[in-house]
Each structure stands twice: as C-alpha cells, then as structure tokens.
Amino acid sequence: MFSNFPATPPQASSFSREHDLIFYALLALTIIFTVMVGIGVIYFVIKYKRGSDADRSRPIYEDARLETAWSVIPLILALIMFYFGTKLFITMRVPPADAQEIFVIGKQWMWHVQHSNGVRENNTLHVPAGKPFKLTMISQDVIHAFYIPAFRAQMHVVPGRYTTMWFTPTQPGKYHLFCSMYCGTQHSEMGGTVVVMEPREWANWIENGGQSQASLTLEQSGERLYKQLACNNCHGAEDNMRAPSLYGIWGKKRTLTGGRTAIADQSYLRESILRPHNKITNGYSNTMPVYDGQINEEDVLKLMAYIKVIGSSVGGPSSSGTDTAAAVLNKTKGTMSPFAANAIQYQNSSMRRVDSTPTTRSGELAVNAIAAQQEAKGN
C-alpha cells in the first residue's frame, strides 16, 4: 500500500544521507519533547483535577535548579544541532575545485540549462552519477530558485548577480526539478526533471550533443558571436589605440581609470560586456557601445567562455571546470570531448568513489569532432 504513498523524498545526492541524518535527529528531539510535555500535562490534569484528593501542601513557585535545568539542556541540544547543521551547510556552499560547471539561466517560467561543452537543455538537466557539478545561475527578470528535492539542494537565482550551487548525484533515476521562489503566473509550471544517468550512458548522451541542437561548444559559439558583433575590429591580438587586447586577461588584475583595480573574473567580464562604461581600462576612454539590452544572458555566457579561451594556454586561478580545458581554439585536433573521456575513465576506475579525484585533462578539445559530425549530418 505504501509503494505509491511515499513519505520521504528519494536520496539521490551526496548531501541526502547526511541531511536526512540531521532531519531525523531533529524529528526525534521534537517527538521526545512533545511527548514529555504532553504526558506531563495529562498526568497533572488527571492527578490534580479539581476536587481530587492529592497532596497539595507546599506548592513550589520558584525552583532555580529546575529552571536552570530546562534552560541549559535545550541550549546544549540546540548547539549540537547547530553544529551539525552548519557543517553540512558549509559543505553545501563550498563547491569542490574539480566540479564541472553548468550554467543555468532562470527566465520567467522556464529554465535554460547550458552545459559547458555547448549542450543546451530547457527545463531538464542530465548529469552522470558520481561526478560533482557546480551550477552557476543567474535570472533574467525576477528571483527564482533552483530546487531539486531529491538532491536536498536549493538556491535562489537572483537577477544581477551569479549565485552558485553544487551537488554530486549518486543514484541514477529521474527526479523533480522545481522553481521554489514565487515568480509569477506559471510559477508552479516552471520546473521539469533531473535525469541522473550512468556515466557511460551520460558520455554518449553528451557526445551526440544531447537531444537539443547544440552543434557548437560554448567557446565556439562564443567565437562566432565575437566575430558577429565585430568585437575583433577593436580588440585585436595586442593593445591598440582603440581598445585593450583581451588575450589572456582571464583572472588577471586589470587597472582601471581612476586608479581602481579589478580581477577579470566572471562578474567583471559580464559587467564590461554589458556596461563597459562602469569599468574602463586605464588609458582608454568610454567608446565601447553598451550591450546591455542588446544581447541576452546566453550570449554573455558564450562571449565570456570564448574570452577565457582566447590566447591563454592554461586556465586562470578561478576554479570553474571549463578553465582547465582551455586550449587555443584553432590549434586543437582532439578526438573525443573531454567530458566523455573523463566520464568513461571514471567508469573504468576500480572503485566507485563518490568524490573521485579528477583526471587531468590532456588539454585537447574535441570540438572539431562534434562540429565535423554535425556538418556531415547537416549537408
């Protein structure tokens, strides 16, 4: 009878077990205290009912010992629960260095999910079991919240800044994906499914670009957009009179007008693409057109991915997964996308450890293979 009458969400991520431990501990505490108070009340009501002859001499009104007891004991229990809760919270908020990055854009009443090798999905998320994934999320209009009950993971998606969430799926299967922050009319329909697949299965899925038509990797579509928007007219290989060069700026410190400095990370790049007048590189004037309102968040992500890859052979200090796969685009002659290779190698590894150490990438980016395959299919 209870098969289709579940009372607990599935445990499908590395957080679930530890979260449920704390949850059931708190549940036990609640039951103990409620039963204690309940029995106390019922017993006193029955024993000292009006007219019942029970000894009522020397009633106690103040008892310092008792009062300190039931102040200190709940305090200690509370602090214990606080400690475990905070430990889990910190693991939830600090993504591991080797987590693969997925970009999520919340838009009024749908989710765009963008894998860093170009595969795009709407309202669904395909991830392999056993690999940590870091989601960098932003909203294009109102506050949403990316919530996967089975992974016990939830984070607001705020317009105007990136928020981050990470998890390591462990149990293959299909789980719910909800938007848990009220965002308008179809707030209850803004969700979908998270599909956790076997690593090999996922490698094939990512290999043929998933169902959606992602023919190009993020960097490639970024490069195409870079040329389409004629960025290379001003931003050449070296700093020239019109604009600073963007080669190898990822992660470096940039000196700006007015003596301010900023590290060229994701927020800086996004800010400088959308509103260049906010942070003008030293020695230049406010000549770059404003792209705020011309291009949407996905284009920003593509340009940013491409700018990271321009000219820099090794990724910058920041920990997002794509950086380690950087290779100058026009040189590579790879065979298989790094994700697929990495996933399969993971599959063959003898023991399936949940937080498997990442294999160092060979640095080859197999984008051309996918592109060639696409063209073959296309014409």
Added chain:
Amino acid sequence: MSAIPADPNVTAVSATPRTETNYLNADWSIKSWLLTGDHKRIAILYLVSVSFFFFLGSIAAGLIRYELTAPAGFILESETYNKVFSAHGIIMVFLFLIVAIPAILGNFLLPLMIGARDMAFPRLNLLSWYLFMIGGACIMGGMINGGVDSGWTFYVPYSSMYANSNVTMVLTGIFIAGFSSITTGINFIVTTHKMRAPGMTWFRLPLMVWALYATGVVIILGTPVVAVTLLCIIFERVFHLPIFSAELGGDPVLFQHLFWFYSHPAVYIMILPAFGVQSELIANFARKRVFGYHLIAFSSLAIAGLGFLVWGHHMFISSESMYQGVVFSLISFLVAIPSAIKVFNWTATLYKGNIRLQTPMIYALGFIGLFTIGGLTGLFLGCLGTDVHLTNTYFIVAHFHYVMVGGAVTAFLGGLHYWWPKMTGRLYPESIAKWNAVLVFIGFNLTFFPQFIVGFMGMPRRYHYYYFAPEFQPYHIMSTLGSSVLALSFIIPGLYLTRSLSKGAKASANPWGAHGLEWETSSPPPTSNFDQIPVVLDEVYDFDPVTEHEQDKAAQALEVPSYLSNEAKSAESEKEKR
C-alpha cells in the same frame, strides 16, 4: 488578589441592582460608538471588524485548500490562484494576526488589569481603529479591484517591476494599517509605564500586561522599517525612483533584509500576546500562582529583544553570505530557548493545582501541545543544513500555521471565551464550547500535519499545480478534509457567542472566581472602569492550592456542582425567592 477571597461556589450576588449603567448600555447612539474614547468600546469595534476580516481570510484559505485537492486544480486559473493565496496571506497577517489579540483583548484589558480608568491617549486609540479601517478598506479595495498576486512578502523584482496587479493600492493599505499598529503600541507602552494603580509595582503586574508591553516595544521598533520598505516599492512603481531595481545596480536582497527585519519581529507581535493570554488562563484555571513568574516575564522581554536579531534565517538560501547564515542560525537557536522556558513553566504550573477543565483551559492545554510542535519544527528551519532543503516548501507552511493558528488563534479563542463574561456581561454555553474546543484541536492537526510530510517530500510553497508529482495528492486530500473540520469549528463559536449576547445567562462580576483587577469591577464594567482607583496590596495570582482544595471539597460535598452550571441555577433560585 482580592482581600476577601471570592468564594467561587457561593456566587457573590452583586449588591448593586442588575441593570446599572455600564459601558455598553451607557449610550446607544451610533455617534457614541464611532467617536468613543473608551478603550472598552474601541475593543468591541476592533472585535467586530477583525472578525469580519478573519472571515474573509478564511474564505480565501478554504478556496486554496479546495483547489489543491486535485493535482491540476479545479476551478481556478493560475493567475487567480496566486491572487487568492496572496489575499489569504495579506488579510490574515496584516488585518487579523497582528491586530487580533493586542487590539481586542489588549485594548480591553490593559487599563482594567493595571487599575487605570482608560488608556493613556484615548483619542489616539480611536485614531488607531480608524487607521485600521482605512488600511483595511484600501487592502480590500485592491483585492476587489483585481487582487494582488505577489504574495504577502512582496519580493522586489516581481512586486515592483513585473507584477501588473494593483500592488500599489494594497501596499498603501498595509502602510496605513501599520500606523494603526504603531499607535496601539504607543498606547500600550505609555499606559503600562505611567498609569498603574498605586501599589501595582512591575512584579505585581499580571503576565498578560508584561506580554502586551513586550509586544508594544516590538511594534514600535519594527513597524516603521517595513512601512518605509513598502513605501520604497510604492516609490518605485509610481514615481520610478529606482531603489531596489536590479537593472540599475540596486540589490533585491536588500529588500529581503529590510522586509524580514520587521517581519520576524512581527511573528513575535502575533505570538507574545498569545503567551500573555496563556499565562492568565493556566494560572486562573489551575488556581495556582504561575511557576517562575519572574522567568516568564523576563522571557517575554527576551523574545522581544532577540526577535530583532534573527531575521536572516528567512534568507539562508537567498544569496545571503555564508557567514551571515551561520551567525543567524546560532541566534535563531538561542531565541528558541525563552519559548521553551515558557512552555515548561506552564506545565509546571499545573503541578499541585486545582485544575478546572472549562473551555478556556482546554484551549490553553491545546495551545501548549500545538505550540510545542510548532516551536520545535522551527528548529528544523533554523538549522542551516535542513533549511536548505525545507525552506520555501510546505514544511514552512505547516510550521508557521502550527505557531499562528495553533498558537495565536487558539489563545485568541481561549482568551475570548475567558473574558467574554467581562466584555459582554453574558455567559456562553459551556458544553458546546468545550466540545468545539476539542474539535478545533482535531481539525487543526488533521489539516496541517500532512503538510509537514508533503513539505519534507519537497512540494514548494505557492504551487497551484502538482500534476507532475501526483505522490503529493493523498496528503493534500487529508489536509482539505481537516480544513473543512477546522472551518466548522471556527463557525460554531461565532454562532453561540453572538447568540449568548441576547440569550446567555447574566454573568456576575467574577464568574470564574479568578484573581485579577479586571474581575474586581462589575461585568460589563462601567465606563470609567472603577468607582475609585483600587490600591493593590498583594501579589498577583495569590491562590493557595490547599484552601482552594478545601473549598472544592466543600462544594462537592453539597452536591452543588461548584463551577459554571451552578451560576445559572443560582440565578433561577434567586428569581423564585423574589
């Protein structure tokens, strides 16, 4: 507290003739009611208007529950469903919970309990009622004109930029109703400080007065912050002054900070008066002084103080910084301690008392049970690890309903029944009321306990459809079943209490034999409360359980059931004698 221990079973037939003038029949004209300065009449005006708004809010609640029984909804479109749950939230929070106990019971009882003739500023008290009605009219005007679909929290980018329902009208209504709450707060603070009867020192104050004082302090320090935050949204919508807009570099999270800086203390505004009522009921129906009087009084102030330090636990996953989250989680656990102390002290008060199981006491005992569950489930949400999974789900909906409906509404009903004879001079039918109290307890648990489970399973808040997750449906069916029982159990008191206004037996000055200055004057009390200002000579709730026990034994020996029903019988016997 009375120098001559009022003998509960020998009803002191008050010497003065039955039809002496009191605050109700002093003047029947409409003008005397609408321009009154008398705190008791203002309390009655509040009672009528707040009950009306509670009725409207309950209709919205019924509609939500009915709509959620089917995964793909029954009669509402998503747009209307969003407006219905926003209406339920706004009406219940701003027009019922924040106002009910402070403005009705607080206004009526504070001057009576401290031996004053009236509130410190009677005309300001009347202004508070008018501001409440104007605010309520604006909110209801907004609702009728098309409703607002941004939820009662009005999170910014949606409420200021993307909601095209009449948010501005409802926000001005809440802004005005906020000032009604501020004026009530000013009255409470100044009256408690300045208008106490001679001999009524701070530690002879009834615990209800302590709770109302703490509520006044929280109102004064919190309400203006939300008033200006909502004003900023009005600025943004009407005058295009961009304050929180993310497009221009503003920060939507700042709105959440300012909103919750008020809204968490607001939940303490709702629950602190309920603690006050609870202490009065437990003390007077267990016929014993409250266990740890000083601790309960100080824990009220502690809750009022700590209540302002914990707003961040509403925002653990809203891109608030991690370190801020850890600090707020720690302080949230500390704020749970005073509430736990109160519950244990009430339970300890029952030890060696003479417990009378009349209706107010059943509500009080129900309160202890429900508030314990409500409070402890709050720990799930204060603890960081579990909050990431449970926030914004039905677990939170169940938690705050356990504390608000299980706590504030149960205490409100208990207090209303307990002081009904004093407010109206009539007795309510004891047996119906007693069974209805049990029905409230059952209906409530059946409604909101399943929501804990469906919340833990991950159903988000404010969801109209869940056809993609049919496993939630059984719990929603149980919850709707319970909500119909609960609705019934809220209608029944409305009926028998209004009926008791005309048909109820006359109440003596002290039908419960309770101790307290409000029971010294006649019921309903004269317009100026006391003939002379009483002088308080001894401690509060000074029952002596042993002598109480002997009186109970003596009463039972005479086979005259000593409590209430005896009241009606003695009234008839007195008529025959005449």
Added chain:
Amino acid sequence: MASTPLSSDSKHGGHSHVQPVWLLFGNMLWLMILLMVTWWASTFDFGNVVINNVVAMLIATIKAVFVIWIFMGVMHASKLAKIWVVAGFGFLFLMFGILGDYATRQFEPVSGWETNVPNGGASSFPRQWPPQKKPEQVGENFRPRG
C-alpha cells in the same frame, strides 16, 4: 521598582523647567558654528575616505546631541524619556547589522560572487515599464491550455 507614578509624591502643578533665552540662543549659535565646521570638513581631506566620512558623521552627531539635549528639552525631561532617546538611536545601530551581509560577501569561497565592487552589474534584460511580454510556451511541464 516599588514606586508607581501615583503613589510617588509628585510636586503639584508639574511645571517643567523653563529654559533661559541665552541658553537657547547660545545653542543656536553653537550649532551654526558646527555647520560651518561640517562644510569645512567636507572640503578638507583627512587622509583616506573612511576618516572623512567618520569626521562628517561625528560632527553631525554632535549637532544632533545638542539639538536633542537643549532644544528638545531632554535635559530636564523624566528619566524614562532619556532612556527612550538612547534606546531609539541605539536600536538604529542594531539595524545596520544588515550591512554585515554585504561586508562578508567578498570572503565567499565561490568565484563569480563579489569582486571588489559588491554588485557586479545588472541583468541584461531591457527595462520595460509596464512589462508586456508573453512567455514562450516550451518545456515539458506546461499544461496544454484549453
């Protein structure tokens, strides 16, 4: 705390302290001098920007204290009024705890959060008012409409 307002033998009539004219006029002159000091302080650079701000606020607070203490007559008001003044302004600092969140944001371990400018930028969606946009009906969760 045994005293209550009624039982304490209060002096009758309750005429509060009448303030001499020279005190009021002197206070006004003193405040005008402080105003000039504020203006001078804003033009004069005290090293880094934090000190400038602190100095400006310090002078404003001194002016506020003089207005409250003398003009508003808190000097001879009851002890309770004095407590209220201190509590009211003191509570304001409690509210500035909200800024604690913004102060601790740059120490977050996750890249992409705050660089030195706490709020990197703004959403790229064009700002329309009032918002008229039809959401695209795509994704498997949409219930087919009528």
Added chain:
Amino acid sequence: MAAIASDHGHGHGHDEALHHQFENMEQQNDSYIVGMWTFLVTEVMFFGALFLIYTLYRSMYQMDWYLAHEALNVQMGMVNTFVLLFSSFTVAMAVRYAQLQKKWGVLSMLAITQVCAGAFMVVKYFEYQEKFGHHLYPGPGFGSHPEYLHGATPNFAQLYFGLYFGMTGLHGLHVLVGMIVIGYLMAKWWRNSPMVTKDYIPTELVGLYWHFVDLVWIFLFPLMYLMPKP
C-alpha cells in the same frame, strides 16, 4: 487587595487641563512627553531604514555617487540648513513662552518658524526645478544631458537621484506636515483656547516634532550635499 479603595488622589483642586484618565498633572505631562518620544523613535526607525539603503549603495558605488552628487547646489543646501536651525531656535522660544503663558510671544515665534519653513520649501522647490530641468529625475528620460552627470555612470547615478528625491522628498513632506500642525497650533493660540493656554504640553509636542524634522536634515545635508572625495 482593592476592596478598600483609598480616596487619596482627589484632595487637591482639579486643574482644568487635567484629562479624566490621569490622576495629576505631573503624570499627564510625563505621559505626553514619553508618548511623543515613543512616536519619535518610530520616526527615527522610519528614516533610519532609508539612511541604511543610502549607506549601502554609497559604499557600493563611491566614485559614481561622488561624481553624481556634484550636480547638487551646496549653497542652497547651506541656506536651507541655516533656515532650519533658526526655525528650531524660534520653536524652542515659542515653547518657552508657552510655559510662561505669554500668548503674543508664542504667536510671534511661531510666525517666524512658519516663515522659515516656507523659505525652506521654496528653496527646495528651486532645487528640484533645477534638477528636473537637467533631466536628473530617474526614469526613462534620465541623463539625457550627460554633462550634468559629471561623468558618473548613468545607472548608478539614477540610484543616487532616486534616493535623493526619495529622502529629501519625504523630509519635505514632514516639513509640510509640520507647517500645517504649527498653523493649527497658532489658530488655537489666536483663539485663546484653554487647550493650549492652560497647558504648555501641546506646544511642546509640536516643538519636539519640529526639532526632529530639523534633526533629520542635520544628517541628510552632509550625507547628500557634502560628500568627501573617495
């Protein structure tokens, strides 16, 4: 406890100004003062939230806000501050005369205060007029003349002017309400109504409100007009 209500408090003669719910004048006066201060605490929190928003955004966009604030006219601000300080002095004098129950002293001082308040509003009107002319009012037309922005980025400058108009507008509204209340008080004094002649408290309460309005401007002026260079 209360059965023998001692008839203590009614010996002395009734002041006409004593309201029915108070026992003696000292209790009544103190209640009104504490009640007014409680209301002023709510006003402090009311403006406090706005100052908090100002502090946060100024710490986030120091350079742009410094550039945007140069569009403000410091001389007009100084004049306004002098005017308000002087009106604070005249209101304090009015309260003093009320305590001494000198009708014409009160009326003359209150008249000067009204004139000062009027001057403040007129100066504010000119300031706003100038800003509207330069298209500095936030909204679609903001910043169409970039030379008035002194090089500040339009987005963050719009935040600054949004808060500028919000806070000074709200403060101006409080000055307006103050003028209405002082007008009502002067009418009462003019007609020798016992409410004000016998009892100095109403005049003192209006004085407290006016001093608070001046207090807000004392903080608003340096924050808005006199920004130190970041």
